[in-house]
Amino acid sequence: MEDIPSSQDDFPAHNEMPPGDWKEVPPALPCLGILAGLSERSLANLATYGHYQPIPAGTPLIVEGDVQDRFYVVVSGKLAISAVVAGKEVPLSTAEAGECLGEVSLLEPGAACASVKVIEDAVLWSMNLNDLRTYLGE
Numbered sequence: 001m002e003d004i005p006s007s008q009d010d011f012p013a014h015n016e017m018p019p020g021d022w023k024e025v026p027p028a029l030p031c032l033g034i035l036a037g038l039s040e041r042s043l044a045n046l047a048t049y050g051h052y053q054p055i056p057a058g059t060p061l062i063v064e065g066d067v068q069d070r071f072y073v074v075v076s077g078k079l080a081i082s083a084v085v086a087g088k089e090v091p092l093s094t095a096e097a098g099e100c101l102g103e104v105s106l107l108e109p110g111a112a113c114a115s116v117k118v119i120e121d122a123v124l125w126s127m128n129l130n131d132l133r134t135y136l137g138e
Helices: 040-047 103-107 129-137
Strands: 051-055 060-062 070-085 088-096 115-128
Touching: 070 103, 088 115, 103 129, 115 129
Parallel strands: none
Antiparallel strands: 051 115, 060 115, 070 088, 070 115
16 A cells, blocks of 8 residues: 555645645545546645635636636535526536536636536635646656
8 A cells, every 4th residue: 555645744835725724634636537547646646736725605616708727626515517598597517526627728728618606615626737737847
């Protein structure tokens, strides 16, 4: 079994943690979806290049039409995805732990084609293109 550091302090600090009073190490990135092929060690290493964000229910994360340049992984919680069609908001889907949002926007920033709102308190992990370049370069 691989040695997994027991705290975030055991990893090199590539990015500061966002404001928030973490009482413990943020949850690990889930080994699901786009991250399914990565080992625990690789997930732990990747996590140091992005940012964890605790987000309360009711918070809009992405607004349709706004510039979107981040890739998100839902670590915990639940998000609602919707779009405006013929002037009405239409629910499209929900995203839960292990699901990803914004993969295309990571490489091609542009206007979001849907809105995303947190509907259950969530922890998200995200990275932008600069974070990805740093990760790939090291």
